[in-house]
Amino acid sequence: MNKTDTLLLVGHGSRNTAGNLEIEQFAGQWRARHPDWRIVVCFIEFAEVLLAAGLDLAARDSQRVIVVPLILNAAGHVKMEIPEAIEHARLRHPDTEFVCARHLGACEEILAVLKRNQRSALAQLDYPDPHNTGVILIGRGSSDRVANGEVAKIARWLYEESAHSLVDIAFTGITYPRLESVVQRQATLGMRQIVLLPYYLFTGTLIERIKRQNERLRMQYPSIHFASGDYFGFEPEIQALLERRIDEANGVAQARAMMECDGCKYREFAADQGKGHQH
Secondary structure (H helix, E strand, O other): OOOOEEEEEEEOOOOOHHHHHHHHHHHHHHHHHOOOOOEEEEEOOOOOOEHHHHHHHHHOOOOEEEEEEOOOOOOHHHHHHHHHHHHHHHHHOOOOEEEEOOOOOOOHHHHHHHHHHHHHHHHHOOOOOHHHEEEEEEEOOOOOHHHHHHHHHHHHHHHHOOOOOOEEEEEOOOOOOEHHHHHHHHHHOOOOEEEEEEOOOOOOHHHHHHHHHHHHHHHHOOOOEEEEOOOOOOOHHHHHHHHHHHHHHHHHHHHOOOOOOOOOHHHHHHHHOOOOOOO
8 A cells, every 4th residue: 555545445335324333433443453544435325425425535635546345245336336436536536546446255254254153153052953053144135146146155155164954045135035934944944943144244224124033033933042143343354354355456456457347248338328327
């Protein structure tokens, strides 16, 4: 990082202000970890400082802006909305270089956090037999099959590194299966305990939804013991992963290569047709 560089941390944004506040707190911890870095925060939606304003703020007095998506899976926001906003920012700030880091993605750091959350949830159940204890990884859900596939991939990794007979995925919206259906399946297959693992970075309206679902499931299945892991929050692996993504982006910038979607024919076609990202 040069003194003329600025990091723009891009959060998804939530109607629940506590979620946005946690991202601001995360950025504060990151600044304390790297006091010589200039770090600006913006959000894709549901917040005061959105993408365009964040890019303008980051570009002020900066020769280079490194855009860092604080987002787990590469769906429309990462593939369409952030690149489109960067293209517009390049026109507004022709003297500033804009580089975009990769999203977090399914990787070893994320797996390490999930495994720790899983152990914590199993401790609530006094470490029962994994062969009759099911695990359900709960993702946000997307209309993008690749993004949903990343949730499936990390669930498979979790399965391969545990002795659990069932490690399933569920989604809180957009796509299926939903949590209630997966719990019903695991109950039918003889699971006596079920661990719910949110695949979320910070709190928000969907984390609150999962909590309410959990309470209803406890009443619907009184013979099954449920335990829940936490969302990822301020785990050191998340900060380390972001720093790795920045290192990767620096390498891309030096090679003058493109980000993952810059050459996407679909994105070029969509832009020509005036079909930008629609939430």
